[in-house]
Amino acid sequence: AQKVTQAQTEISVVEKEDVTLDCVYETRDTTYYLFWYKQPPSGELVFLIRRNSFDEQNEISGRYSWNFQKSTSSFNFTITASQVVDSAVYFCALETNAGKSTFGDGTTLTVKP
């Protein structure tokens, strides 16, 4: 069985603050994929990043960065200099090599002006 835990249900920050969203996963598979998706108030789900289990290299994309640590089964997401438009629900997800996905419960991020 696999599980994704996003312990932070809601986070509220003031614009320009940095914020880190935590994601911890459980799986017995040796090959798997980790994702982050964003769901803005409009409701659509937007892909942000994918990492496979063999690639622990951290990644930075603009104000977004991701820290993947297999030793702690974590795949955390940091937004630097947050903006109001970053307000959304963020989902971490785990996908097996066979294609089965498990999503965390999501973290609702509110960025106040």
Next chain:
Amino acid sequence: DAGVIQSPRHEVTEMGQEVTLRCKPISGHDYLFWYRQTMMRGLELLIYFNNNVPIDDSGMPEDRFSAKMPNASFSTLKIQPSEPRDSAVYFCASSYRLNPDNEQYFGPGTRLTVT
């Protein structure tokens, strides 16, 4: 490409009625997923297909739910009979396995309300 297309966008029906949700995946994608999103249970994978074949339907809540994919460009999720607890947003997503990013492209969702 138009992206993943779902219809209807909103559906209101009475308890006991049959409901059919439709999805057209992105052309060329070989995986199709059906998800349900509720406040109580979050985002749940119901079933997914690879090359039109159902691979894992362990997320389908009960026999009232069924899904089909008769061809590469069309899938349906049917609820018969519907119940108020089925009220949720149902997302369809598709992906191309060999895409290096392997991301799932989500449709806009169908908001189902069962009264």
